Amino acid sequence: MSAVLDTVLDAAAAVCLVVGALMSLAAAIGLVRFPDLLTRMHAGTKPQVFGLLLMLTAVALENRDPVMVPLIALGWIFQLLTVPVSAHMVGRSTYRTKHLNRTTLTQDDLQAVLNRAAENATGKGAGNAAENATGDVTGKGAGKATGSAMGDAAGNAAADTSAPSADGRRADGQQTDGSTGTR
Amino acid sequence: MEIAVAVAAVLLSTAAAGTLYRLAKGPSLLDRVVATDVLLAIVAAALAVEMAYHGHLNNLILMVIVSLVGFIGSVTVARFATQTAEHGR
Known part of the structure; x- marks a missing residue:
């Protein structure tokens, strides 16, 4: 070289x-x-x-x-x-x-997505509570009632189980990957 | 080459000092996690400087292990911090 x-x-x-x-x-x-x-x-x-x-x-x-x-x-x-x-x-x-x-922070895209997901979850939860009396036992408050949306229409079931509440936290007993198993 | 290594050593030492300042002072746990990551990157950089200066590759595995330790550590602490957030910082 x-x-x-x-x-x-x-x-x-x-x-x-x-x-x-x-x-x-x-x-x-x-x-x-x-x-x-x-x-x-x-x-x-x-x-x-x-x-x-x-x-x-x-x-x-x-x-x-x-x-x-x-x-x-x-x-x-x-x-x-x-x-x-x-x-x-x-x-x-x-x-x-x-x-x-x-x-x-100039832009927060995640907050808009979380708000929309929380709205979806509360809408489904309120409609479900009338026919599903056990909804209030598992879901703690309207914002975290995603656990009661399990018996919903089959088309939306996958989206419902992974919907977080408004502050970015999942509902209790819910894993971050969307499953509802124990911790 | 000697001058470059000396300059790099001074820069890395200064960087490590600043990172240690943030590591000690950092208001939250996650600040310290980020500072630890940067400190491990500086350690890896120092290993690379030593390899370049002496022209061998003995530290390459050590660099990979350092990055692996940083990855596992930060992921574990970040996962842990989400669940204990209610009890203060």
């Missing part, structure tokens, strides 16, 4: 390392300065995906063994698969425990 190419690859790896470290620094600054949890999550994702990609690129450039490139890519793809899942879980937990700053 020529000396020029060697130097160029070294320089590229050095640039990747410094920029990747800058991603981590940006995440830390965002964590310290941003006001609420959703914005901090946004900042925290930078080193986990793009920073790691740059770092692994630097490792591959320094290693210079084409055989190991799939292994390095595997490490990155693995991170790419797990980060969205954990971010989804943390974001959902944030929304339910109300640790978000409503004043900085």
Whole structure:
């Protein structure tokens, strides 16, 4: 390998390392300065995906063994698969425990969906309560009466069992995947 | 290359300090979860810097394990935080 190419690859790896470290620094600054949890999550994702990609690129450039490139890519793809899942879980937990700053939120698509689902649930629950006397025993209040909608029309049964109440919480005894099993 | 590694080390140390500040101060449990995730990403970045500097790949499995631990930890705590939210933070 020529000396020029060697130097160029070294320089590229050095640039990747410094920029990747800058991603981590940006995440830390965002964590310290941003006001609420959703914005901090946004900042925290930078080193986990793009920073790691740059770092692994630097490792591959320094290693210079084409055989190991799939292994390095595997490490990155693995991170790419797990980060969205954990971010989804943390974001959902944030929304339910109300640790978000409503004043900085410009759009909340989930609240509209939840309101509509809660309206559907209460409508079905009220219509069902007349003929189904056990509805009030399982459902706690009108907003969480989704458990009584089980005996409804077959076409809507799947949608009814997964309808959450207005604050994003499921009715009692209801699993997050829509089933009504025990916890 | 030495200069780049030194600069990266300084940047990563500063980033780790900021993350630790949020980890200690973070008003809610979920803030700490996010800070822990970022701290693990910084650890993985430091492992990658060491690999790039010495030109070996011994730490690659360790990086995968670090990301796996971060994933399992944050998912578990997030799941746990939804059920105990009524009892305060």
